[in-house]
Amino acid sequence: MSLRSRDQKHIWHPLTQHQLYPETLPIVKAEGVFFYDENGKRYIDGISSWYTSMYGHGNAKITAAVAKQMQTLDFVMFSGFTHAPAVELSEKLMEILPENQAKIFFNDNGSTAIEAAIKMALQYYYNRGEKRDTLIALEDGFHGDTFGAMSASGISSYNGPFEDFLLKVERIPVPTHDNRDEVLDQLETVLQNNSCAAFIFEPLVQGAAGMKFHGAKELDLLIKKCQDAAVLCIADEIMTGFGKTGKNFASDHLTNPPDILCLGKALTAGMFPLSITSCSQKVFDAFLSNEVTKGFFHAHTFSAHPLGCASAIAGLDLLNSVEILGKRQHIAENHKKFVERITHHEKVSNARCKGVILAVDLNIKAHRYGNLRDTLYHFFMDHGVNLRPLGNTIYTIPPYVIGEEELQHIYDTIEKALDIV
Ligand SMILES: *Cc1c(COP(=O)(O)O)cnc(C)c1O
Numbered sequence: 001m002s003l004r005s006r007d008q009k010h011i012w013h014p015l016t017q018h019q020l021y022p023e024t025l026p027i028v029k030a031e032g033v034f035f036y037d038e039n040g041k042r043y044i045d046g047i048s049s050w051y052t053s054m055y056g057h058g059n060a061k062i063t064a065a066v067a068k069q070m071q072t073l074d075f076v077m078f079s080g081f082t083h084a085p086a087v088e089l090s091e092k093l094m095e096i097l098p099e100n101q102a103k104i105f106f107n108d109n110g111s112t113a114i115e116a117a118i119k120m121a122l123q124y125y126y127n128r129g130e131k132r133d134t135l136i137a138l139e140d141g142f143h144g145d146t147f148g149a150m151s152a153s154g155i156s157s158y159n160g161p162f163e164d165f166l167l168k169v170e171r172i173p174v175p176t177h178d179n180r181d182e183v184l185d186q187l188e189t190v191l192q193n194n195s196c197a198a199f200i201f202e203p204l205v206q207g208a209a210g211m212k213f214h215g216a217k218e219l220d221l222l223i224k225k226c227q228d229a230a231v232l233c234i235a236d237e238i239m240t241g242f243g244k245t246g247k248n249f250a251s252d253h254l255t256n257p258p259d260i261l262c263l264g265k266a267l268t269a270g271m272f273p274l275s276i277t278s279c280s281q282k283v284f285d286a287f288l289s290n291e292v293t294k295g296f297f298h299a300h301t302f303s304a305h306p307l308g309c310a311s312a313i314a315g316l317d318l319l320n321s322v323e324i325l326g327k328r329q330h331i332a333e334n335h336k337k338f339v340e341r342i343t344h345h346e347k348v349s350n351a352r353c354k355g356v357i358l359a360v361d362l363n364i365k366a367h368r369y370g371n372l373r374d375t376l377y378h379f380f381m382d383h384g385v386n387l388r389p390l391g392n393t394i395y396t397i398p399p400y401v402i403g404e405e406e407l408q409h410i411y412d413t414i415e416k417a418l419d420i421v
Pocket of ligand 1: 111112144
């Protein structure tokens, strides 16, 4: 039996309607910017496997670091114990995180990083004897699939069956140059009428919404207003973190740093599931007490897994190396040229880029998981490029290590795709 049919026998895939899409593609190998299916066909990983493998698959520096760690200390629980990879990673992160960040809490995936952030914010007030029960979030945000994260997310196609079971969230529109005064007023009303604990947002780029951009200035105003009202601000940088927007973090474009920051995805260069929730000293201090239960009683079995920490340290060494910085710059410049080339195309309603993120909206209405998306997806895969359109938005976040030829192939394939829709 083929892998494909054996898969169908017992496996339930994520984000999949199995009745309509029973087939999955077996991938047997990945190397650099490519992965290969069982027939030997190769695909450029145009979205870096959900923006994780930024230094390429099987990067020798990362695999060597993990192999070495595996032979020294494979795993130990992180409650009551510590280890060098976690300590070293915390030190390295502190060098590049926004200056107000002081403590690192380890989790094992993006959603649980958000979950920890939300619980930190709620308990921060609880410990001070205040009950604050409301979160503020942006429309169309995406923060993950666990209950707290889902509550904060505003993309209804994911939340439908669970709407009645979520945390209390007030949603405000994404701020733009034009609507920013209205949104500020709306935020003011939300702050006055509710007991708000935290404002959670994807800074500058809303990934799952279709790589939608908003301005740092406008977001800064919202953060300022929240912080003035003593509402904790949570930056979800799970997608934007580690250089995607041109700087180390999207928060580096802001004047007002967040109180809490969530990182995942590219943290371990795609090697291992690991995430972190960092916070300011002020947040951490609110959990110090002679009462044991005022501590943060939250843990995941695999918190701070040494192999994840080792891959993250190796990834951080690469992030701002001369070689990778040059490549990040090169991609960003090429993206700009491609945006200019395609922006007036009759089928394009908007083309934009920021750092290594490039998105093209088609002026064709489409469902998130509709026919247009499927047609495009299959066209890209036939042409050897893994791109997964979100509704009518085509986007690429290529690995930093992508070569010139492969990068141009992604652009050419996107341009050709416009002829078939
Ligand atoms: C992917 C993502 C998450 C969820 O991370 P998982 O590791 O998939 O749980 C949360 N927020 C943003 C912005 C993401 O891109």
